[in-house]
Amino acid sequence: MAVTDTGQTGAGAKKPSPLFKNLTAKIAAIPMIMTALVVFIGCTLWTIYHSFTKSRLLPAPEKWVGLENYERLWSENRWIVSIENLAIYGACSLILSLTIGFILAALLDRKIRFENTIRTIILYPFALSFVVTGLVWQWILNPQLGLQNVVRSWGWETFTFDPINNADIVIYGILIAGIWQGSGFVMVLLLAGMRGIDEDVWKASRVEGIPAWKTYIFIVIPMMRPVFVTALVIISAGIIKVYDLVVAQTSGGPGIASEVPAKYVIEKMFTSQNLGLGFAASTMMLLSVLVVLIPWAYLEFGGKKNG
Amino acid sequence: MTYSVEIKQLDLAFGAVKVLQGLDLNINEGEFLVLLGSSGCGKSTLLNCIAGLLEITDGQIYIKGENVTWAEPSERGIGMVFQSYALYPQMTVKGNLSFGLKNAKVPKDEIEKRVARAAEILQIGPLLDRKPGALSGGQRQRVAIGRALVRDVDVFLFDEPLSNLDAKLRVDLRVELKRLHNQLENTMIYVTHDQIEAMTLADRIAIMKGGQIMQLASPDEIYNRPRNLYVADFIGSPSMNFIEGHLEGGSFKVDDMVLPMDGYDFAAPQTADRPATIGIRPEHVVTGELVPNAPLQFTVDVDLVEPMGSDTLVYAKLGQHPFRIRMDGQAKVTVGETIAIGVDPSRASLFDKATEDRL
Numbered sequence: 001m002a003v004t005d006t007g008q009t010g011a012g013a014k015k016p017s018p019l020f021k022n023l024t025a026k027i028a029a030i031p032m033i034m035t036a037l038v039v040f041i042g043c044t045l046w047t048i049y050h051s052f053t054k055s056r057l058l059p060a061p062e063k064w065v066g067l068e069n070y071e072r073l074w075s076e077n078r079w080i081v082s083i084e085n086l087a088i089y090g091a092c093s094l095i096l097s098l099t100i101g102f103i104l105a106a107l108l109d110r111k112i113r114f115e116n117t118i119r120t121i122i123l124y125p126f127a128l129s130f131v132v133t134g135l136v137w138q139w140i141l142n143p144q145l146g147l148q149n150v151v152r153s154w155g156w157e158t159f160t161f162d163p164i165n166n167a168d169i170v171i172y173g174i175l176i177a178g179i180w181q182g183s184g185f186v187m188v189l190l191l192a193g194m195r196g197i198d199e200d201v202w203k204a205s206r207v208e209g210i211p212a213w214k215t216y217i218f219i220v221i222p223m224m225r226p227v228f229v230t231a232l233v234i235i236s237a238g239i240i241k242v243y244d245l246v247v248a249q250t251s252g253g254p255g256i257a258s259e260v261p262a263k264y265v266i267e268k269m270f271t272s273q274n275l276g277l278g279f280a281a282s283t284m285m286l287l288s289v290l291v292v293l294i295p296w297a298y299l300e301f302g303g304k305k306n307g
Numbered sequence: 308m309t310y311s312v313e314i315k316q317l318d319l320a321f322g323a324v325k326v327l328q329g330l331d332l333n334i335n336e337g338e339f340l341v342l343l344g345s346s347g348c349g350k351s352t353l354l355n356c357i358a359g360l361l362e363i364t365d366g367q368i369y370i371k372g373e374n375v376t377w378a379e380p381s382e383r384g385i386g387m388v389f390q391s392y393a394l395y396p397q398m399t400v401k402g403n404l405s406f407g408l409k410n411a412k413v414p415k416d417e418i419e420k421r422v423a424r425a426a427e428i429l430q431i432g433p434l435l436d437r438k439p440g441a442l443s444g445g446q447r448q449r450v451a452i453g454r455a456l457v458r459d460v461d462v463f464l465f466d467e468p469l470s471n472l473d474a475k476l477r478v479d480l481r482v483e484l485k486r487l488h489n490q491l492e493n494t495m496i497y498v499t500h501d502q503i504e505a506m507t508l509a510d511r512i513a514i515m516k517g518g519q520i521m522q523l524a525s526p527d528e529i530y531n532r533p534r535n536l537y538v539a540d541f542i543g544s545p546s547m548n549f550i551e552g553h554l555e556g557g558s559f560k561v562d563d564m565v566l567p568m569d570g571y572d573f574a575a576p577q578t579a580d581r582p583a584t585i586g587i588r589p590e591h592v593v594t595g596e597l598v599p600n601a602p603l604q605f606t607v608d609v610d611l612v613e614p615m616g617s618d619t620l621v622y623a624k625l626g627q628h629p630f631r632i633r634m635d636g637q638a639k640v641t642v643g644e645t646i647a648i649g650v651d652p653s654r655a656s657l658f659d660k661a662t663e664d665r666l
Binding site for chain 1: 411
């Protein structure tokens with residue numbers, strides 16, 4: 001029991017300071033609070049600061065150069081391609097994995113047989129690391145080894161499907177692998193959300209003669225909003241940081257056609273030893289996340305009245 | 308004559324488990340029928356079969372003379388109200404009431420008219436623009452009833468609609484439901500495990516056990532002339548006193564006591580003597596100055612007293628048999644006291660010990 005020294009006698013003479021309320025819980029939370037402050041916020045600020053310097057190596061107190069790194073970043077074709085790729089990959093991945101995940105979940109939710117087995121099979125890719133996924137899909141999409149070769153051997157001699165060799169569509173080859181890995185997880189999340197919906201709601205909509213697809217769109221999906229938000233956050237985080245999949249599947253090639261921002265940052269920081277430029281790029285990534293996050297957070301938590 | 312709902316030889320099995328077996332039930336036009344039973348007796352299952360939410364294994368269901376055994380729930384002319392309200396949380400009350408109608412392509416002015424009528428009957432007019440989350444339990448259930456009401460159907464199905472409400476609201480809404488039935492005169496089928504709801508609302512009660520109907524009769528009949536031991540025990544709170552003995556020459560004998568059953572309305576003339584069980588409701592036992600007028604008089608030893616305000620429940624011993632007596636709330640009884648009681652055999656029930664059926 002913590003009692004502040006106020007000169008008064010008797011432990012119960014004064015209301016204890018609110019600072020000491022739930023003291024054990026507060027002490028227990030200190031490591032995480034410190035981690036959040038030092039590692040997340042501290043390092044973010046440190047990164048942003050050094051993105052305005054000429055730093056090349058760690059530790060890096062260096063000359064302040066203002067926006068020079070940013071100017072250089074946006075003049076680089078490789079960075080522009082990375083951003084474009086991320087935009088395509090992000091938009092498609094978000095829409096497709098949510099759609100596919102939801103459809104799979106809805107199919108599994110119809111009380112089918114062997115549900116557990118099917119669910120496990122669909123979830124399996126999620127257990128693999130991105131490196132394995134990338135390699136597997138590199139093989140599958142390899143024109144000499146994979147899908148194209150198989151179909152040609154069946155007789156369709158002109159069949160062409162070589163996304164990872166074609167600079168125009170290589171990002172879609174990565175997209176396929178990303179969705180293959182991610183939609184199972186989305187499915188499991190959404191299925192759990194669907195199971196949380198009262199069965200009576202389904203019965204009520206059946207009695208009213210509302211077809212199943214309408215019930216999903218107008219009743220079930222709105223009710224699953226919190227699960228969708230969770231899925232959205234997890235998918236988005238995965239999109240922004242996509243790196244290992246690209247490295248394993250295409251190494252950013254052909255040429256720079258499948259570069260992504262995270263790969264750019266890593267390479268500037270550790271391969272080219274241009275810390276300042278890498279930091280500028282990662283600051284841009286942070287900025288793009290905030291551009292999405294802040295309006296959403298404002299909508300979600302700001303006008304809390306319309307529940 | 309056509310019944311409102313007619314169920315013929317209904318079977319329902321989940322794999323090897325037979326939930327309902329050869330069930331027949333005819334429900335009259337405008338009747339309020341309550342399906343009553345403890346959990347797992349098949350009452351909700353039967354309701355879901357009538358609604359078409361469960362596919363039956365065998366038998367037929369007719370609604371308004373039409374065979375609907377394989378019809379979709381929405382084509383059966385039914386409205387249903389659920390225990391958990393099952394409202395659509397993202398829609399306003401008005402949206403909840405009109406969503407099904409819009410989907411059925413009912414003209415807009417017709418929808419407006421029906422919603423307005425339902426809102427008036429259920430007094431939910433001021434709530435129409437709110438969402439279910441902003442309503443109390445009683446208001447939500449009223450909206451759920453409204454959703455059945457706007458469908459303009461012949462048969463209403465209620466699946467334990469009041470079970471999620473607190474005690475006081477439950478009583479209020481029960482009265483409202485009764486008023487609603489008097490006003491609409493629709494057929495209503497109501498599932499509950501609460502015998503007070505059943506007794507107060509029903510025109511007829513079907514008491515179910517193990518997928519079968521034990522007794523189908525008016526509340527009065529069920530209370531006063533239970534057809535078997537199960538029904539007798541199930542209905543009434545505190546429940547009936549049962550004493551096992553022998554029926555010999557029109558008298559019930561237990562230990563050294565003989566109870567001449569004069570005035571008891573036997574279901575069939577009694578020819579043979581047999582082991583039997585007598586059932587006496589605690590509230591049918593008289594005490595105090597009423598005892599000398601009673602046909603049968605005993606003395607009992609008081610074990611325990613439970614004053615409940617309006618009544619006092621006395622746990623006593625009649626010989627070695629435990630015996631509950633419901634007395635007036637003002638009665639002064641103390642533990643260990645010996646009191647005189649009177650019993651009227653015409654209000655008792657006799658059951659065959661072997662078959663458990665009423666004699």
